[in-house]
Amino acid sequence: xxxxxALREELDVYSIRKQFPVLSREVKGKPLVYLDNAATTxxxxxVIDALVDYYSNYNANIHRGIHTLAEEATASxxxxxxxxxRFINAPSREQIIFTRGATESINLxxxxxxxxxxxxxxxxxxxxxxxxxxxxPWQMLxxxxxxxxxxxxxxxxxxxxxxxxxxxxxxxxKLVSIVHxxxxxxxxxxxxxxxxxxxxxxxxxxxxxxxxxxxxxIDVQAMDCDFFVFSGHKLYGPTGTGVLYGKQHLLESMxxxxxxxxxxxxxxxxxxTYNDLPYKFEAGTPNIADVVALKTAFEFIxxxxxxKIREHENALLIYxxxxxxxxxxxxxxxxxxxxxxxxxxxxxxxHPQDAGILLDNSGIAVRTGHHCTQPCMNIFGIPxxxxxxxxxxxxxxxxxxxxKGLHKAxxxxx
Amino acid sequence: MSEVKNIEEVExxxxxxxxLFDSWDEKYEYIIDLGKKLEPLEAEYKVDENKVRGCQSTVxxxxxxxxxxxxxxxxxxxxxxxxxxxxxxxVLSGHTPDEIVEAKLDxxxxxxxxxHLAQTRxxxxxxxxxxxxxxxxxxxxxxxx
Numbered sequence: 001x002x003x004x005x006a007l008r009e010e011l012d013v014y015s016i017r018k019q020f021p022v023l024s025r026e027v028k029g030k031p032l033v034y035l036d037n038a039a040t041t042x043x044x045x046x047v048i049d050a051l052v053d054y055y056s057n058y059n060a061n062i063h064r065g066i067h068t069l070a071e072e073a074t075a076s077x078x079x080x081x082x083x084x085x086r087f088i089n090a091p092s093r094e095q096i097i098f099t100r101g102a103t104e105s106i107n108l109x110x111x112x113x114x115x116x117x118x119x120x121x122x123x124x125x126x127x128x129x130x131x132x133x134x135x136x137p138w139q140m141l142x143x144x145x146x147x148x149x150x151x152x153x154x155x156x157x158x159x160x161x162x163x164x165x166x167x168x169x170x171x172x173x174k175l176v177s178i179v180h181x182x183x184x185x186x187x188x189x190x191x192x193x194x195x196x197x198x199x200x201x202x203x204x205x206x207x208x209x210x211x212x213x214x215x216x217x218i219d220v221q222a223m224d225c226d227f228f229v230f231s232g233h234k235l236y237g238p239t240g241t242g243v244l245y246g247k248q249h250l251l252e253s254m255x256x257x258x259x260x261x262x263x264x265x266x267x268x269x270x271x272x273t274y275n276d277l278p279y280k281f282e283a284g285t286p287n288i289a290d291v292v293a294l295k296t297a298f299e300f301i302x303x304x305x306x307x308k309i310r311e312h313e314n315a316l317l318i319y320x321x322x323x324x325x326x327x328x329x330x331x332x333x334x335x336x337x338x339x340x341x342x343x344x345x346x347x348x349x350x351h352p353q354d355a356g357i358l359l360d361n362s363g364i365a366v367r368t369g370h371h372c373t374q375p376c377m378n379i380f381g382i383p384x385x386x387x388x389x390x391x392x393x394x395x396x397x398x399x400x401x402x403x404k405g406l407h408k409a410x411x412x413x414x
Numbered sequence: 415m416s417e418v419k420n421i422e423e424v425e426x427x428x429x430x431x432x433x434l435f436d437s438w439d440e441k442y443e444y445i446i447d448l449g450k451k452l453e454p455l456e457a458e459y460k461v462d463e464n465k466v467r468g469c470q471s472t473v474x475x476x477x478x479x480x481x482x483x484x485x486x487x488x489x490x491x492x493x494x495x496x497x498x499x500x501x502x503x504x505v506l507s508g509h510t511p512d513e514i515v516e517a518k519l520d521x522x523x524x525x526x527x528x529x530h531l532a533q534t535r536x537x538x539x540x541x542x543x544x545x546x547x548x549x550x551x552x553x554x555x556x557x558x559x
Contacts, residue, residue, distance in 0.1 A: 028438060351492035353470045354446075358494075361438050369470045383472070383491070412439075412446060413493060 011312045016304065017393045019044040030363030033398045033405075038183050038211060038342050038389035039367050040233045044300050047237060050293035061285055063262060077288055080295040081278070087298050088209075088228060089219040090245050094277040097251070098286055101242035102210040103133040105229035106177070108244055108281065109206055110137035112254040113227075114175070120146035123172040125203075127152040127160055127189070128379055129182040132372040134208045138177060147174075154379070158185040158334035166197065173203040180212035184371040184387065185334030186317075186342030188216070195224050204250065210234060214391075215313065215340045217306055220245050236392075237297030238290035244281070251277050258283040309392045313341035316390040320399045327403070329410055333385050341390035344371075347406070350413050352386045358409035359386075364402055421513055424505045425521035432525040441526070442494065449497030455489035466545045471495050473542060477549035482557075483508055484550055488542075498527065498539055506546055511557070514550035519543060 017023050020042045025032050034042060054076070060069035062077050078093075085093045099105045114137075118124070124138050128151050142149045150173075152165045169176070176198040181188050195205045204226040209218060214235035220228045227250070232241030246254075256263050256274055260283035265273040274280045301309065320343055324330055329348040347355055356368035369384040370377045377384055388402060419427075435441045459476050466473040471492030478485045486507045488499045505521065506514050522528050527539065 351471055353492045354494045358442060361442060384470070412443060 011304065011308045011392070013312065013393060013395055017395075019046070019300075020393055021045060021048070023393060027363040027365070028361050033362075033364040033401050035388040035390065035394065035398065035402060036365045036367045037391035037394070038234070038371075038387065040239070041214065041236045041391050042393070043238070044236055044297075046296045046300055047293050050296040051238065051289055054289045054292045059289070062288055063279075073288060073292070076292045076295075077286070080291050083295045083298045084243055084245075087218065087302075088213070088230075088243075088245060089221055091221060092248070095245055095248055095251060097244040097246070097278045097281045098291055099229075099242040099244055100240050100287065101231040101233070102208060102229045103231075103242070105227075105242050105244035106134055106206065106208065107137045108257045109227050109229075109246075110141045112257050112281075113204075113250060114138075114141045115144075116253075116255060118142075118145045118147050118174055121172065122147040122174045123150055123168075123170070124148070125150045125152060125165070125168055125173055125176045125178075125198075127178055128154055129158070129160070129185060129187065129189075129373060129376045130177075130179050131183055131208065131210065132374070133210075134177055134179055134206075135375070138175075148172075151375075152178075154187075157336050158182065158187045159336045159338075160187075160189055160194075162190065162193065165194065169197055169201045169203070171201060173198065173201050175206065176203050177206040177208065179208045179210075181209075181215065181340050181342075182334070182373075182376075183211045183342070184344055184373040184376055184385065185336065186339040186344070186389075187334060187336035188212070188338035188340060190338075191225065192223055199224070211340065211342075214301070215310060226250055232290070232294045232297065235297055236300055237294040240287045241290045241294045248277070251281070254281075256280050256283070260284045262286075304392060312392060313390050313394075316394055316396065316399065317341040317343065319396055320388065320390070320402070323399055323403045324406075327406060327410070330406070333380055333382070342387065343389070344385035344387045346382055346385055347410060350410065352384045354413050355386050355406070355409045358412060359402070359405045362401070362405040362408065364405045366402070421505055421509060421517045425519070425524075428501060428505070428521050429524045438526075445497035445501075446493050447497070448500040449490075449493035449495070452489070452496050452500040452503075453487070455487055459487070460489065466541050473499065475499075475542065475545050475549075477546070477553070479553045479557075482510055484511060484514060484553060486546060486549075495539075495542075499542060502542060502546060511550040511554035515547055515554065517547075 022042050058069050058072040060073040062074040081093050081096050084096045090096055118141055124147060126138060138149055150168045153161045155161060178189060178194055180191050191207050198205045206227040207225040209228050209230040213230040226247050228245040230243055233239040263275050263280050263283040265275050331346050333344040333346060352368035356366060359366055367387045455474055460474050464474040464476055466475050471490050473490045473495060475488045486503045490496045
């Protein structure tokens, strides 16, 4: 009870919920309880309105048109770039590249910087808790170049073995690509420490911020990462928007990723010269509408306040952990000291999929399965987990509904 | 095995049974019960080549061909999936490859399982149906007419 009062003073979750139209719908005849926020967050009305406004009032192709609509669309698109620059404290807007998502951002680095710089015998370090999108691009690169992929293991709580990392890193290490926050365990990794040690060895570091950017304060300059990637749809923005931040000298040294319009300066059949940053990496007509609307997602987050959001989510995490631990058949997977509002768990003798189906039948949306982190699940010796992940609009009452739903599922399945 | 009902008849039976349930909870309780009762597959059949792809849970499916008819056996580590397989086996087992290939399996939609389970790749009901039909097709091609 005390928790509820404290929460309401900090953040009016009920007025925030009203800004998310989907939260008022029912699923299987019950009010939707959406706890799959690590997969994607729901969108506030301001984001939906921005999409409609763009298509209703100033849809045009950007950068080249001289007519009014093109100018308005360009200004709006580019103002999102400024918003991203401020949101992650990048030194300049030219260092913000728009992509389709974090996955494309990582692939961009692997295909450009990677192909240019990785040679046979070089080593790339990732961790055992990476999402498949931060494993496969590097595996492909290593296979092509004859380079070696090394993996930092984690302990039983789901924390990276930094002692092993220090053994793995050597002058052979050319790149470290590390997840800032694990999507399946919720662990916040010590990226600053990793970056510092990698730099000492002469390696560059890619930070996968897909899960962290919505929860933590991101300052790419203080972090000193070489590349930082994230997706818009996990921070209340539209799908199909992603960001690659890179250090200027690296971005300038890299060859283009895709060839086409926008990324060129001059084209002749003999030779093409490439455009300046950031346009060198933005071939073709970009996802204008979604990028335009992404700006309102940042405004939404800044309007509520990241600190307040974090306190709210942390209170939910503590409450949910306590409530879930009281279920005797339940075991939480991933109990790192530093965690965001993600709880993965398994139930004794119950397949996560069965529990997921029955929870859905109670209107509760959770994710079940390996969460695109199969190697991570293999280490725990489980096929997958049930994952509940909380956002700004979730409530203590919804956690109670989850707990009730779990008790019911356990009863039905035992 | 003397009087095997045709596929549509078994489908109608299942639809009728499901019409008795008032709630989704009851439907799931029934499916879970079917899953628990399905005879487990011997360990020797739980091999990669018998795995059905496209399921979040691990599903094994074996098809035996005897006297022109196919008999299915299957297992899964998830009980609801097992219950669904049990229904598919009840409907399709003991029929000719032609009958299985042609089966429309409207009962899946009629008992409401289409909207619940078939739309996402993680649930894999459609993968199971496809795999059963693939077996039927394979036996059909292999068998000289």
